[in-house]
Amino acid sequence: MIRKHSITIRGHRTSFSLEDEFWDALRAIAANREMPLAALITEIDENRIPDDNLSSASRLYVLDWLKSGKAL
Template identity: 55%
Template sequence: MITKRSLSIQGHRTSISIEDAFWHQLRSIAEREQSSLSQLVARIDADRAPTTNLSSALRLFVLTDVTARIPEGDVKNSGMP
């Protein structure tokens, strides 16, 4: 389910709409990196292309993180390019 969530990024409030599964992964990544969720989202926000909305940038970040941790042979067998 897509849920609208509010958080502060560098002192200003913003809302994002993102699926629960992606939100949980973002929280796990922040914990693994010993960072707050707001800090992680601020970093992703700063690095995203101007034409990419924040919710999409967050999803792409999670996808990149997850696929980077899958052994190479498993990625090839998963149907991903």
């Protein structure tokens, strides 16, 4: 199921939607990196291609994490 979540990034409130499995993966990655989920999403936002939306960038981040051989 796709869920919309709101987050504050650099003082700006935004929302984006992801499937539950991607939210779970992002939470696991944040825990693995010992950082808050909001900090991870801010990092993804700061490093995404400007024309990509945050939902797509987050999915690609999870995919890259898994392709690198890192566990969730």
